Amino acid sequence: MNQVLQVKTLTVDDIYSLQAMETGIEDDYVVRIFERLVTSEDHRLFGLFHDKQMLSVAGYSLFGRKQFAMLGRLRSDQRYLAKGHATYLLSAIISELHTSSGIRWLGANTHIGNLPARRVLGKLGLDQGPVSHYLTLKRPDFLTGHTKGRVWRPVHTLEEKRKLLQAVKSNALGTFPYECYYPFPYDEAFFTDQYLGDSSFYISPDHQRFIIIKNDTKKYDYSHVKYFWDDHYEQPGFFETVLEHWGQNPGNAGCWIDFSPLGFKNIPDLTPYDVQDPWILYGQWVKTSF
Structure with missing residues (x-):
């Protein structure tokens, strides 16, 4: 194939080019939500084309007052792999982000075992960051080894939160787990009044620990638990508090909990959880201040 390549921002009319790609992904959610992605102010998709044929697609989403960009949704046509198309496309996207006056950080989150993606991210100059373990508590009746206690006190005011x-x-996580699958560097740009208002905060009786739980949807609805220490099983009432929130939101499929590598190692029994392979965050600061 003559490599005359073009990167362009995708519009609703490009859905047919995306559907013509042979990505090997069945029921690809990017196809299902394509129109929303290309018409949203917080998401952008780009395609790498040879003539009218799309070879790769990728994009980014904006968070934290649109100051943090998370790369993702990378797909390539399997008929044209190992030709550097993903690197070419992501490099063009990163170059655009560097010229944006509002972007302070950009990055990507991928499975630690996804070595091709990690090689691409390394080539693009993104620094390797923290590893996270995503577990979904679905069978609380199998919980063992935790310290029981009373439910922690809810925190109501935005000021206290x-x-x-x-x-x-x-903190032990090394990130701020803004949403399921979306950890970011800790930054107060994420702590908007709306985000804090939509999040449930609970503080321990000794005021030394707190939990944030926010309902989130990633195909299924979850109680997304944010806890910044590795002593989940040692803190009296931790799991009682998490399960209390789940009980108040019975439509949720479970309690999604982000663990650091040490926190994961401290879990005495994984039976209560659905366990994913660990993920690793890559990123770089574009600018630290305005």
Whole structure:
């Protein structure tokens, strides 16, 4: 194939080019939500074309007052692999992000075992960051080894919620798990009044620990648990509090909990959880301030 390549921002009319790609992905959610992605202010999709044929697609989503860009949704036509198309496309996207006046950080989150993607991210100059383990608590009746206690006190005011978050800039996770699958560097740009208002905060009786739980949807609905320490099983009432929230949101499929490698190692029995392979965050600061 004569490599005369073009990168362009996708529009609703490009759905047919996307559907013509042989990605090997059955029931691809990007195809299902394509129109929303290409018409949203917070998402952008780009295609790499040879003539009118799409070879790769990728994009980014904006978070944290549109200051943080997460790369993703990379797909390539399997008929034209190992030709550097993914690197070419992502490099063009990153170049555009560097010229944006509002972007402070850009990155990508991928399975730690996805070596091709990790090689591409390394070539693009993104720094390797923290590893996260995503577990979904679905069978609480099998929980063992945890310290039982009473449910922690809810926190209601935005002022108290923000104060609690400001105290965990350095934490065991090494990130701020904004949503399921979307960890970011800790930054107060994420702590909007709306985000804090939509999040349930619970503080331990000794005021030394707190939990944030926010309902999130990633195909299924989850109680997304954000806890910034590795002592889940040692803290009296931790799991009682998590399960109390789930009980108040019975439509959720389970409690999604982000664990650091040490926190994961401290789990005495994985039976209660659905366990994913670990993920690793890559990123770079475009600018640290305005």
